Amino acid sequence: MKTYYITTPIYYANGEPHAGHAYTTIAADALARYHRVNGDDVFYLTGVDEHGANIDKTAESKGYSPQEYCDMLAPIFTNLWKRLNISNDIFLRTTSDLHKRGIHKFLTALYESGDVYKGHYEGYYCRPCERFFPDKEIPEDKTCPDHKIPLELVKEENYFFRLSKYQDKLLKLYSDQPDFVYPDSRRNELLNVLESGLEDISISRSSVSWGITLPFDPEHIAYVWIDALPNYITALGYDIDDQKFHSYWPANVHMMAKEITRFHAIIWPAMLMAIGLPLPKQIVAHGWLTKDGEALSKTRGIFIDMDGDIETYGVDAFRYYLLREFSFGNDGDYRPARLHARYNADLANDLGNLLNRVLGLLNKNFDAIPSPTTPGEFDDEIKTLTEETITSLDEHIKAFAFDSALESIWVLIRRVNRYVQQTEVWTLTKPETKPRMGTILYNCLEALRIISVLLSPFIPETSEKIQLQIGLKNFDSDTNWGNLQEGILVSKGEPIFPRVDLKKEEKTETMKPKQAKPKSKKKISENISFSDFQKLDLRIGIIISAEPVEGADRLLKLQVDIGDETRQVVAGIAEHYTSDTLIGQQVVIVVNLEPATIRNVESQGMILAASGESVVLVTPEAEVPLGTEVR
RNA sequence: GCCGGUGUAGCUCAGUGGUAGAGCACACGACUCAUAAUCGUGCUGUCCGGAGUUCAACUCUCCGCACCGGCACCA
Numbered sequence: 001m002k003t004y005y006i007t008t009p010i011y012y013a014n015g016e017p018h019a020g021h022a023y024t025t026i027a028a029d030a031l032a033r034y035h036r037v038n039g040d041d042v043f044y045l046t047g048v049d050e051h052g053a054n055i056d057k058t059a060e061s062k063g064y065s066p067q068e069y070c071d072m073l074a075p076i077f078t079n080l081w082k083r084l085n086i087s088n089d090i091f092l093r094t095t096s097d098l099h100k101r102g103i104h105k106f107l108t109a110l111y112e113s114g115d116v117y118k119g120h121y122e123g124y125y126c127r128p129c130e131r132f133f134p135d136k137e138i139p140e141d142k143t144c145p146d147h148k149i150p151l152e153l154v155k156e157e158n159y160f161f162r163l164s165k166y167q168d169k170l171l172k173l174y175s176d177q178p179d180f181v182y183p184d185s186r187r188n189e190l191l192n193v194l195e196s197g198l199e200d201i202s203i204s205r206s207s208v209s210w211g212i213t214l215p216f217d218p219e220h221i222a223y224v225w226i227d228a229l230p231n232y233i234t235a236l237g238y239d240i241d242d243q244k245f246h247s248y249w250p251a252n253v254h255m256m257a258k259e260i261t262r263f264h265a266i267i268w269p270a271m272l273m274a275i276g277l278p279l280p281k282q283i284v285a286h287g288w289l290t291k292d293g294e295a296l297s298k299t300r301g302i303f304i305d306m307d308g309d310i311e312t313y314g315v316d317a318f319r320y321y322l323l324r325e326f327s328f329g330n331d332g333d334y335r336p337a338r339l340h341a342r343y344n345a346d347l348a349n350d351l352g353n354l355l356n357r358v359l360g361l362l363n364k365n366f367d368a369i370p371s372p373t374t375p376g377e378f379d380d381e382i383k384t385l386t387e388e389t390i391t392s393l394d395e396h397i398k399a400f401a402f403d404s405a406l407e408s409i410w411v412l413i414r415r416v417n418r419y420v421q422q423t424e425v426w427t428l429t430k431p432e433t434k435p436r437m438g439t440i441l442y443n444c445l446e447a448l449r450i451i452s453v454l455l456s457p458f459i460p461e462t463s464e465k466i467q468l469q470i471g472l473k474n475f476d477s478d479t480n481w482g483n484l485q486e487g488i489l490v491s492k493g494e495p496i497f498p499r500v501d502l503k504k505e506e507k508t509e510t511m512k513p514k515q516a517k518p519k520s521k522k523k524i525s526e527n528i529s530f531s532d533f534q535k536l537d538l539r540i541g542i543i544i545s546a547e548p549v550e551g552a553d554r555l556l557k558l559q560v561d562i563g564d565e566t567r568q569v570v571a572g573i574a575e576h577y578t579s580d581t582l583i584g585q586q587v588v589i590v591v592n593l594e595p596a597t598i599r600n601v602e603s604q605g606m607i608l609a610a611s612g613e614s615v616v617l618v619t620p621e622a623e624v625p626l627g628t629e630v631r
Numbered sequence: 632g633c634c635g636g637u638g639u640a641g642c643u644c645a646g647u648g649g650u651a652g653a654g655c656a657c658a659c660g661a662c663u664c665a666u667a668a669u670c671g672u673g674c675u676g677u678c679c680g681g682a683g684u685u686c687a688a689c690u691c692u693c694c695g696c697a698c699c700g701g702c703a704c705c706a
Contacts, residue, residue: 185701189702192634192702193701258700330637330699331700338642345654345656350668355665357666403643407654420669426662426663495665498666553632598706606706
């Protein structure tokens with residue numbers, strides 16, 4: 001029996017899961033189920049990554065120990081997966097013994113490979129990022145670009161992994177195995193990274209406490225990614241080297257969202273090379289979800305209402321919509337209106353109604369499933385198309401084209417609807433035509449049975465409902481035509497996808513104004529003295545010219561009149577303001593900031609702006625004389 | 632600025648060197664077994680713009696525009 005090992009990332013447990021996590025997990029679930037129904041021995045892994053300074057900090061801010069916090073959060077993930085019908089075989093927590101033991105073995109092996117060395121690291125460090133900035137990346141103001149807080153000059157003794165050594169081997173991997181990274185767009189990006197050179201990476205932290213200690217130096221904690229990536233082997237029992245590990249590793253697919261491909265497609269394979277383990281076969285990245293065209297954002301309250309949509313349309317409709325409407329690999333725009341349209345058109349009208357009408361006809365005219373005694377026109381077409389669908393489905397699945405996969409099944413569903421129409425079964429009630437009627441109904445049911453098998457990876461609950469209504473007590477996953485037995489008593493057939501009235505929906509939607517209050521998540525910094533504050537010289541100025549900076553997308557070169565003089569300031573606001581709207585604006589400018597050169601342009605100060613998801617200039621509430629002090 | 636991608640019917644997208652397709656939506660018709668479902672027919676397009684190669688380009692080449700990623704940049 002072929003094995004198939006598929007993984008999602010272990011999601012970082014410093015917040016609740018969102019639709020993006022659900023998307024990854026549902027896609028991986030579809031693959032896992034597809035391979036299971038085709039007879040493979042499948043192992044499907046998902047889980048949570050529970051270590052690192054961020055979790056420690058989040059836990060502390062909520063008044064819990066990190067372990068307590070993780071223990072609270074893990075069930076939120078598992079409950080969601082249960083609700084979404086995720087068929088994972090394991091839910092790995094990095095705080096589990098299984099993982100900790102595996103990591104010890106992994107780190108020991110890595111250490112013994114000779115590619116780990118101890119280095120003194122002196123450099124600029126961002127605590128929330130848990131990372132050092134390489135020399136060429138240090139911002140001139142020594143502020144973390146993501147967290148907007150000052151970098152700390154930290155001198156740490158760290159262990160490093162000789163990633164640089166693996167550049168050529170990785171390049172060879174990419175050329176020998178062109179499908180190692182899917183889709184090609186991601187592969188190209190990573191090739192760029194590889195070709196521009198790799199630096200060794202530090203794999204430990206001595207300043208962080210919440211994590212796994214290095215087996216060869218208890219003073220150090222494994223860096224979160226070094227702790228997390230090997231979960232793919234620790235989950236299989238790598239530490240005891242058992243049969244399970246050897247039968248499932250290497251993984252067939254590591255599935256993830258596009259932002260973490262670098263860790264999976266560069267660092268992870270390099271580490272595996274170092275310890276002499278086989279590499280995963282494919283790194284598969286999907287795009288991000290937007291909602292009605294806007295990026296998801298906690299702070300702006302833009303989120304996908306999974307609970308609401310699942311409540312209205314059902315889990316399978318949610319799964320179906322995500323897999324059917326988005327082309328996997330690209331970003332996808334989640335639009336409740338489209339979900340609604342898909343639900344009614346595809347699920348209720350095409351599939352649900354087909355099952356219902358066939359069962360209705362059968363119940364009205366027969367006591368049980370009749371035998372196909374009387375072949376006729378179109379029968380072969382239905383049978384042939386069913387078989388062709390099985391083949392094309394397989395091709396699409398291999399290419400991660402869930403949308404085409406589902407579309408190909410729907411071609412068959414529509415064909416069966418047409419079959420009912422063409423044969424006008426409902427007219428064949430006379431004794432002499434009844435055997436033909438029975439045959440047609442048998443064919444319809446058999447097609448529906450096979451369709452339910454083909455659909456089971458995507459919408460498992462529906463598949464079961466279909467088979468139950470057909471009268472099968474145990475799920476029959478045989479896709480050979482004719483496997484359906486005659487004489488089975490069918491059920492009455494309640495609609496499996498009752499139509500949803502849009503007007504009702506609009507009402508309920510307006511009834512729950514669930515707007516999150518926009519707020520910044522950055523914590524208040526440490527206190528400074530009043531004299532510290534007084535050191536700042538803030539003045540009112542007016543922008544008299546603004547032009548783009550050569551070679552930079554975000555920068556504008558501004559001339560600001562502050563009364564006595566004109567200052568040239570470079571500001572990273574080009575994405576939010578055009579020159580026209582800026583000229584004539586009064587702004588607050590820091591005039592005693594030491595000058596800096598950015599992109600060969602001198603900047604003699606800094607314009608204040610609220611900078612969160614959007615950037616908004618700070619301006620005086622009423623016009624004031626230029627050069628006025630701000631305090 | 633560099634690298635890559637995308638731009639086709641109202642919407643979501645497929646597609647080929649010979650003058651364009653699917654689903655949804657829309658209109659009309661058929662049917663009445665079925666969840667106002669199904670089936671048929673029809674409709675709309677400067678296939679982003681421009682130049683070039685070719686007997687012929689939406690499909691190839693070049694230039695440009697727009698949007699989206701990645702990298703650089705964010706005092």
